[in-house]
Amino acid sequence: MIxxxxxxxxxxWPTKFQQKLELVSDENLVxxxxxxxxxxxxxxxxxxxxxLDFDTTGLNPEKHDIITIGLVPFNLRRIFLRDAxxxxxxxxxxxxxxxxxxxxxxxxxxxxxxxxxxxxxxxx
Numbered sequence: 001m002i003x004x005x006x007x008x009x010x011x012x013w014p015t016k017f018q019q020k021l022e023l024v025s026d027e028n029l030v031x032x033x034x035x036x037x038x039x040x041x042x043x044x045x046x047x048x049x050x051x052l053d054f055d056t057t058g059l060n061p062e063k064h065d066i067i068t069i070g071l072v073p074f075n076l077r078r079i080f081l082r083d084a085x086x087x088x089x090x091x092x093x094x095x096x097x098x099x100x101x102x103x104x105x106x107x108x109x110x111x112x113x114x115x116x117x118x119x120x121x122x123x124x
Contacts, residue, residue: 013037032124045076057091057099065091066116067105069123085122088113 014037021033038047051072058064069087073080088105090113100106 026120028120028124047075049074055103055105057093057095063093064099065089065093067091067095067103067110067113069119071123087119087123089116089119090114 017033017037021030024030024033051074053068053070054066055068056064056066066089069089070085072084088110090110095105095107095110
């Protein structure tokens with residue numbers, strides 16, 4: 001187990017971000033993938049994180065939609081609740097009765113919600 005801590009990460013994030021940057025055209029995603037990553041030797045105590053939470057209409061990204069997104073920034077010393085955010089997102093399709101039972105979010109709660117593309121810049 002300790003040996004794994006000193007191995008190179010399985011994902012080379014700078015390479016992954018560069019590949020994504022070359023594929024996207026949305027200005028928000030270009031800015032996100034073009035942003036600077038922490039150096040690999042940065043102590044974890046100096047890294048800023050974001051906890052993300054999504055509610056969806058199902059588990060298949062090909063046919064289900066995101067309907068809420070929550071985020072809370074934090075580091076190893078502090079959770080920044082003042083900077084926490086939550087969005088309701090308008091789904092592209094009508095909600096299934098089964099998904100409403102699971103997440104408890106109804107059509108009436110989402111009727112005036114923005115599209116995902118409208119909140120993307122804030123989210124990123």
